[in-house]
Amino acid sequence: MSQLTYVFRSAPHSRASGREGIDALLAASAYCEDIQVVFIGDGVYQLLQGQQTAEILSKDYSPMMKLFDLYDIERVYACQASLAERGLAQADLVIEADLLERAEVAKVLQNSGKILTF
Numbered sequence: 807m808s809q810l811t812y813v814f815r816s817a818p819h820s821r822a823s824g825r826e827g828i829d830a831l832l833a834a835s836a837y838c839e840d841i842q843v844v845f846i847g848d849g850v851y852q853l854l855q856g857q858q859t860a861e862i863l864s865k866d867y868s869p870m871m872k873l874f875d876l877y878d879i880e881r882v883y884a885c886q887a888s889l890a891e892r893g894l895a896q897a898d899l900v901i902e903a904d905l906l907e908r909a910e911v912a913k914v915l916q917n918s919g920k921i922l923t924f
Contacts, residue, residue, distance in 0.1 A: 809838075809840040809841070809842075809918060809919035809920070810834055810838050810840065810841045810842075810918075810919065810920050810922065811841075811842050811843075811844060811914070811915065811918035811919070811920070811921045811922070812827060812830070812831045812841070812842070812843045812844070812922050812924065813843075813844045813845075813846065813849070813915070813921055813922070813923045813924070814827055814843070814844070814845045814846070814849035814852045814923075814924050815846055815847045815848065815849045815923060815924070816847075816848055816849060816924065817848040817849070817851045817852075818851055818852045818854075818857065818867070818868070819857075823924040824849075824852050824867070824924060825867045826924065827922070827924030828852075828867055828870050828871065830922065830924075831843065831879065832870070832873060832877055832879075835877040835878060835879055836877075839878065840919075841879055841881070842881035842882070842883065842914065842918070843874075843879060843881065843882045843883065844883045844884075844885075844911060844914060844915065845882075845883070845884040845885065845888070845903065846884075846885040846888050846911060847885070847888055848888075848892075849888070849924075850884055850885065850888045850889050850892060850894060851892070852868065852871075853868065853871065853884060853898075853899040853900055853901065853903060854868065854894065854898060854899065854900065855868065855898065855899060855900040868900045869900065871900055871901045872900065872901060874901060881904075882901065882902075882903045882904065883903055883904050883905075883906050883911065883914060884899070884903040884904070884905055884906070885905075885906060885907075885908060885911050886905040886906060886907055887907065887908050889905070
């Protein structure tokens with residue numbers, strides 16, 4: 807299987823795509839060793855720790871991202887500008903992500919084999 811890039815662009819819990827994307831990512835890691843994950847735009851909210859989801863009757867799935875290491879998903883990127891625009895920093899995230907400038911994110915996406923967007 808070729809290299810896969812998972813791109814998260816939407817806020818969590820606004821629709822099921824975030825949870826489905828994480829599920830697909832973890833499942834694909836059993837078949838593909840060349841996986842990378844990119845969080846851009848409102849997708850950086852997927853990484854936010856301490857999400858309070860009880861009032862919207864949704865399950866907080868962000869702790870599932872802590873399984874990335876166990877599944878050998880090591881290349882996790884977040885757009886630094888997207889974080890800054892939302893007043894977030896690395897310390898606010900549930901996992902550590904390599905912070906990239908927008909041009910670097912574009913380069914990662916351009917060099918990707920297959921891109922799946924959530």
